[in-house]
Amino acid sequence: MIERFSTWLVRHKSPLLIGTVIAAVIFPYVFTSRYVLRIAILCLMYCMLAVSLNLMSGILGQISFGHAAFWGIGAYTAAILAKNHGWNNVGVLIVAALVAGLFGLLLSLPVMHLKGYYFTITTMVFCQIVRVIEINWMSLTNGPLGIMAIPKLQIFGQLIKSQQAYYYLILILLSLTTFIVHKVIHARMGYAILAVRDDDLAAGAMGIHVFKYKVLAIVISSMLAGAAGGFYSVYTSYIDPGSFTNAVSNNMLVMVIFGGLGNIFGSFVGATLLTVLPEVLRGFSEYRQLVFGALLVLLMLVRPEGIFGSVNFKYIGQRLSLEKSIAGGKHHE
Amino acid sequence: MALLELENVTVDYGSIHAIKTVNIEVETGEVVTLIGANGAGKSTLMKTVMGLVPCKSGKIKFNGIDITNKDTQYMVQSGIILSPEGRQVFPRYSVRDNLLLGAYQRPRQEIPESLETVYTLLPKLKERNAQMAGSLSGGEQQMLAIGRAMMGKPRMLLMDEPSLGLAPLIITEIFNMIDKIRMMGTTILLVEQNARIALKHSDRAYVLEAGSVVLTDRADCLLNSDEVRKAYFGGL
Amino acid sequence: MLLQQIINGITIGSTYALVAIGFTMIFGVLELTNFSNSSLYMFGAYITYLLYSIVGARFFLAFTISIVLTGVLGYGVDRFALRRLRKKRAPKLSGLITTLGMSMVIDNSVMVFFGTDSKSFTNFMDFGKFYVGNAVVTWTQVIILSVACILMITLSIIVYRTKIGKAMGAIAQNQDAARLMGINTNKVISFTFIVSGFLACVAGTMVAMYYRSIETSMGTSIGTKIFAAAILGGVGILPGAVVGGLVLGVVETMVSAYISTGYRDAISFTILILVLLIMPNGLFGKKAVNKV
Amino acid sequence: MSEILSVHDMTQCFGGLNALKGVSMHVDQGEIVGVIGPNGAGKTTLFNCITGMYRPTKGSVRMVGTDITGWRPYQITAYGFGRTFQNVRLFSRMSVLDNVIVGMHISTRLSFSQMIVVGKMRRTMDDAVHKAEEILKIFGLYENRYEMATSLPYGDQRKVEIARALALEPKLLLLDEPAAGMNEIETEELMNTVYALRERGNTILLIEHDMKFVMNICDRLYVLNDGALIAEGSPGEVRTNPVVIEAYLGKEA
């Protein structure tokens, strides 16, 4: 069923894309409720995080249980810059991305030696380390008290405050992220990264500098997460270490796997579903988490590869064009 | 009554029809070969018999009993054993452990004897007894896969391209061995690219093309048939 | 003080070891990251606690039934979720998400049923304490370490010496080939899960007795430590899990005694990463066969 | 004739096992050279040492006069060696076409100044697709180009491997049992392809157990047994060498 749906999606790619863009742009005018907007903003932010994590875990194939660490590093960087150094223009997002990227670089060094599970555990532990530092380094992070009253972002000397403005900001960031990851996959670098995922030994035999591409993918992924963190911090204006835990990392990974490893569209679907679902389940009150867990298991049983895990839109598109050309060829005969 | 019967078996991989209503019979004590080009569906057929790939329609009977889509371990219990395409050895186990796993279903006391038999047939394995299977050379792994299948003491042995990657001398030995085990009463279904030698050692053969049986006859007839010669034997 | 700290470290380490054995069995043997393991550990402790009051304060009876029930739950995790995934030839990662979901279900069921407050748990292994030099050692600590070792030895024998153990390894390396050997993969995997349930219950109950309390977060708080211990010792290597747990415990204690309690985890985990950089396969892991 | 590859005194030990014992050999421009020998003789190991997959215990490898011993595989590939694997190692979640495009990693490299030219990157990739399709046509896999590589039958997977190695446009192509899993007709086709490659100026070093293939196609042969070189020469010489008959070919051949 999903296969047929995917084919349909590919077939109507352009109108769907345009429709989505229009819908996304007019959304805040249709839904003005603060709550709906906040959920929408978080949704878009998690899409950004999921897409960036997908680059590391789905496309490079390095399963990470520590993505929240980069998000947190970005958030803290932005918060500290904005609060302590009065620096609250778009530059903070870039610096947040850079700092997170630096840590990504640090984390990617072990990948030269560590494979599979060993890397995975390293990411898990890395997240823990970062959090412990966030909690303990009082002078920098204000520890468990968190950083509050983070100044709002200033663009062209204009303090942006409204929910709508932040909605558009994250929409732009998400588009940028998607654009970057999409470009990465479809460029020469993407072929190399995918080859490394499938068989790094054979990739080496194709002249691919395996280590370089692993590092590149991880750094890009962590930078994007860092930017999302920077956004989060200026948007909510209060952060504490409790937001960047392993549980949150797990949640991000669930989004990606759920949507389908390696499929960007899947990450959108996964992130959206898993952000909206807990809100929808509010009615279950104390049974909410229980129901959520059960649904997770159930959905995995129905689609073990994740919703779009076994779908490759590029290949569907290629096959469709092939069919078309064959049909066209017959027509001419 | 035939030992193995395939009645109108069809197999799909999603939208790809790999096997299309195939009928095959193998009598007790026979050696039967399947030949066909790449992608004809030979390996798929073998996997289907073993229950590794679901059979979409049709029936597979072994010894008169319907075994369609049963669990693989049930096939092994009833005495069908496959030496699979691509070796599929257990890379982190030693050669000896791999062989012992081959005899997983059999009573403990019979194992030493079988082990000896395999070691005499394939002395290279004895030499490499304690080495990790994953570090063996390609040919050595192929020998191990064959040896491991023999350890199960099958009533019916399915071999998917046994000669793959083996040196000429060993190929000869493997086929001599096939002659020997069929003497002991084992029925054999063989898939081979090396059709010439396979046909020399078998009673009958089926020719598979794009998932269907297009021809079946006695092996020596096929060996001399122009049609087969043109399609499968090179001009050299 | 050093001696005391080493003893403290070994004790913490042996609680990690106790849980890590069961985890490593599934982790290494079946190559599945079983997130529900720490939930089973918590569940086991709670069930013992519950049964103890139901069967009228007969501890060993309660303990035995609890072990069985946790084993059954372990079986359930496999039977009702993972087995279906195997049947569909699902990728290994889907198993991971599934166990994560299962773990949420188990955790939250316990939370709803028992509440999240800590419960006091009587220590039935309290045989007093003795002194080595001026360091204090309790008999409970000795018992926990011994049980960890005994379990490790027993399981090692099962996994490395018996036929079913060999079958587990075969399944981990190549499931299809294992089926072709006539191995009943479902049965073997169920067995593994049942055993891991037993172990989780034993671990949970003993740790509960040691700290004389249980709480619903006991599983999650120990989660990362267990992964770390298992990895440190080498994936799937049972004695490795025990040694990994002990090493982690001692390092942690040393850090918290001589450097900082707050930064404890950060420092001990950094040490873990450094160790892995030098020994990429853990303390006991063999280099993977990588024939080209 | 210029020397493409020369191996000197190559030795490889795995624990107590000596898989290669002081092997020396060379391949010249435009040659097709075969390596044969019984199973476990060390042929694949020799390939692995040449391409940097293993670090030889002793000995050296030179490519067109440059000492490449100890280089990493990707460096060696970039410098001019392309290989296939005995156990097919395709990129399993990529299509046939993409597998071949990965093989063009080196040739599609752009300098930074080229990269900023608008559309240059896209054109390079389009060219790569085009070239890859041409290569697939040679192996009769053009029709299957959008299929997943691992869903192909075994014999075809081997062809994709060769196509992928060819896409590297290597100075020397190393093929490990290219004809395994192919029937006689297909083997003949492959032979023709290899001939055609030689015509195009490719130099090839190959391992093969199919004697017809080897004897017909190779200019020279090296025979390994138990890690040591036991014979070398033209196919005619090797075929009649009693040591080779004893160790490898058997009486019938």
Next chain:
Amino acid sequence: GGQKEPASQGKPEAARTSIATDSSGIRYNGRNKLSMFAPLTGDNRQYGIKIRDGAELALNQFNAEHGTQFTIEFHDDKGDSNEAINLASKIVSDSTVFAALAGYGSSCAMATAPVFDENGMILMGVAASHADLPRMGEYVFPIPMSARLESVNFAQAIKEYFGVGKIAILYQNTDHGVQQSGLIKKEWEGFGGETVVYESFVPGETKDFSAVLSKIKSKTPDILFVSAAYNDAAQIFLQANQLDLDVQYVGPGMCLNEEFTRLVGTDIDGAYILSSTPSFLPSVLESGNIDEITKDFISAYKEAYGETPDGFSAQGYDTVNIVLNSALAAGTTDTDAVARQIKAIRSYPGLSGFNMGYNDQKEMNKGIYVFEIQNGTFVRVN
């Protein structure tokens, strides 16, 4: 700031007219709802449930007594500040809500305060003792004693009972723990006392304290002050006992519950507990002379929920009563008017402490209870 309108307008007109006024004479203007967010799932569920029950009880009693039509709704925030902000956005969009109640923990209250402030809604920090909370907005009010005032009083009490000596402080790394212990340390050193060990731990991730306790032992302090939740505090004292520590144990008010006494048994008799909230344990109540209000509260609570209340229940109870009484006094549910009433509270007969009242900085001030553990129960000694 002037009068601010809630974010969303044009909401149920019908509701607005039907509950315009009632027998109490309050002008609702369509705003008669309290909205609480607290952890109803997750590790802090136990606290959230207690707060919820206390709040619900208070509301029902209040309505019954005054014939008012106040309602209350509860949301689950998992104790997660992110979810709390989601809920805050939801609450401020609801035009029938006039005050929000942040349940457990300061971080949820702190995180949501700007949202409520921006939208001119009252936010009560039911269990948020963060010293900075009152400054987070004009309409933000804490119910527990301010961490700053509490710590000063605790340090005073310790000095009073045990003299100025060597103290070891072990605290949980949460906002509460950090503030409390930091301030106590400062105060203590101001007295001329010495802090020999000052260490933190991450709650929920540390169960074994033997390492740091051995370290404390070697420094031979006179007093060990622990700032932690009851379960961790119990662990720390028990493990200290195992290691034969010879110090005076002093614990925080969070220990005043039944489970704590069950965990420690009679093992730590002689330990002191300092608290700004009272204890509702039967044993304590039997011994002490308690007022009628408390007695009624306990019996009503027990009847409704089958459990004894604790400090959190009392805080939930007090919060609702403070808000509703202020509304009653103001005669309206208008934010400004109600806030003015709350701000003016200087002495309130609450259950969650004695001598309750706000100071000019809106900080909550209370008296301190001192308990000693005797025979496994708390005995009030001041």
